[in-house]
Amino acid sequence: MTTDSRNAATHAAHGAPPLPEARGPLSAAVRTALLHAPPPEDLPAAGAADPFGEDLQLALYLAYELHYRGFAGVDEAWEWQPDLLRLRAALEDRFLGALREAVPGGADVTGELDALLVEPLDAPGVSHHLRSRGTWGQLREYLAHRSLYQLKEADPQAWLIPRLTGQAKASLVAVEFDEFGAGHGDRVHARLFAEAMAGAGLDPGYGRYVDRAPAETLATVNLMSLLGLHRSLRGAMAGHFATLEITSSPGARRLARALERLGAEPRCVRFFTEHIEADAVHEQLMRRDVIGGFLAQEPEQAPAVVFGIQATGYLDARWSERLLGAWAADRPSLRLPLCDG
Numbered sequence: 001m002t003t004d005s006r007n008a009a010t011h012a013a014h015g016a017p018p019l020p021e022a023r024g025p026l027s028a029a030v031r032t033a034l035l036h037a038p039p040p041e042d043l044p045a046a047g048a049a050d051p052f053g054e055d056l057q058l059a060l061y062l063a064y065e066l067h068y069r070g071f072a073g074v075d076e077a078w079e080w081q082p083d084l085l086r087l088r089a090a091l092e093d094r095f096l097g098a099l100r101e102a103v104p105g106g107a108d109v110t111g112e113l114d115a116l117l118v119e120p121l122d123a124p125g126v127s128h129h130l131r132s133r134g135t136w137g138q139l140r141e142y143l144a145h146r147s148l149y150q151l152k153e154a155d156p157q158a159w160l161i162p163r164l165t166g167q168a169k170a171s172l173v174a175v176e177f178d179e180f181g182a183g184h185g186d187r188v189h190a191r192l193f194a195e196a197m198a199g200a201g202l203d204p205g206y207g208r209y210v211d212r213a214p215a216e217t218l219a220t221v222n223l224m225s226l227l228g229l230h231r232s233l234r235g236a237m238a239g240h241f242a243t244l245e246i247t248s249s250p251g252a253r254r255l256a257r258a259l260e261r262l263g264a265e266p267r268c269v270r271f272f273t274e275h276i277e278a279d280a281v282h283e284q285l286m287r288r289d290v291i292g293g294f295l296a297q298e299p300e301q302a303p304a305v306v307f308g309i310q311a312t313g314y315l316d317a318r319w320s321e322r323l324l325g326a327w328a329a330d331r332p333s334l335r336l337p338l339c340d341g
Helices: 003-014 025-034 054-065 076-080 082-102 109-116 126-133 136-150 166-179 189-199 215-229 231-261 266-297 299-328
Strands: none
Touching: 025 054, 025 082, 054 082, 054 215, 076 082, 082 215, 082 299, 109 231, 109 266, 109 299, 126 136, 126 231, 126 299, 136 189, 136 215, 136 231, 136 299, 166 231, 166 266, 189 266, 215 231, 215 299, 231 266, 231 299, 266 299
16 A cells, blocks of 8 residues: 555545435434534424434434534534534433343343353354355445444543543553554554555545445444443443454454455455454453453442443344345445445
8 A cells, every 4th residue: 555545545534524414304403403503493302203213313423423523514512512412312312212122131241241252153244244255345335334433443432431440441541542553543443444445445534424324334333422422321331342342353353354355455454454363352351351340349330231232232233134134135235335446
C-alpha cells in the first residue's frame, strides 16, 4: 500500500458523514430537526414504534452519533439539546425494554462466559459461511455492515473507564490501549479497518454506509452507545465488551482465511490477523481482571453483566440471520446493493 493511498484512507475516515435518509416519521423528524439550529420544533413521541425496526433504530443512531463525529452541516450544540435527549430517552426505553423481554436473564456470569467459548455445531455464523463458501461480494457486504462500528472501534467501550476502579479499570485501559494502536497511529484498529475497506474497493469514510445498513446492523451499534452512555448500565457494558473480546479471535481467524482464499490484498487481511492474537489475550484480561474485579467490588451487578452478554448475543444472532438469509436467497444483505469494486 502506498503512502498516498494510506493517507487517503486515513483522511476519509476522519470526516463527518452526511445525514442519512429517513426511514419513517421518527427518523424523519430527527433528521429535519438536526438540519436547523436548536431549539427545534416539537419532536414526535416514540409511540408504538417497532423497537427493532428501521425507523426507531435510525432515529437512535442519529441521536447517538452526535456524541461521536456528528454529521456534516449539523450544529454541534445538538449533542445536549434537551428536547432531543427526551426523545432519545423514550426510544431507549422501548429498545431496552424489548431487549429485556427477549433474553432469559439470570446471574450466572461464569456460565454465560463459558458458553461463549463453545463453537455452535448446528448454527454456524457469518464468519463460518464466509470462510468456507463466501463470495467476494458477500465479504465486501460484510465489511460495509461492520464499518458502522469498526471505524470507531472501542470508542463506545471507553465510556466504561471512568465507571470502574482498581484492577478492573487498569485492565480495561490495557485492552483499550491495544485497540487504539498501543501508541502508534498507524496501528489504531479503526484505521486498519479503513485500510481493509479501501483494499476491497469500498469507501473508507466514516459512516458512509449508514444508508445501506439495515436495522439489524444499526441495533448492534446502538446497543454499544446505549450501554456506554449510561452509568446505570455499566455492568451490562462490561458484559458486552467481554463478549466482543471473547468471541473476536476465532471469528477474526475465519475471516482472515476467507480473505486469503479469495485473494484479497494484504491490507484487507491485516485488520483480522491483528485481532487473532491480541483478542486472545484480551479475553483473559476481560474475564479475569475486568469482569472479575468489577464483580468483586459490586457483586450485585452480576445480573447486569449477564444481560449485557445475552443482549449482545441476541442482536448478533438477528444480524447473522439477516445476512445468511439474504445470501441463501441470493439477495444483497444490505438495504441497497454495493457498487461493483
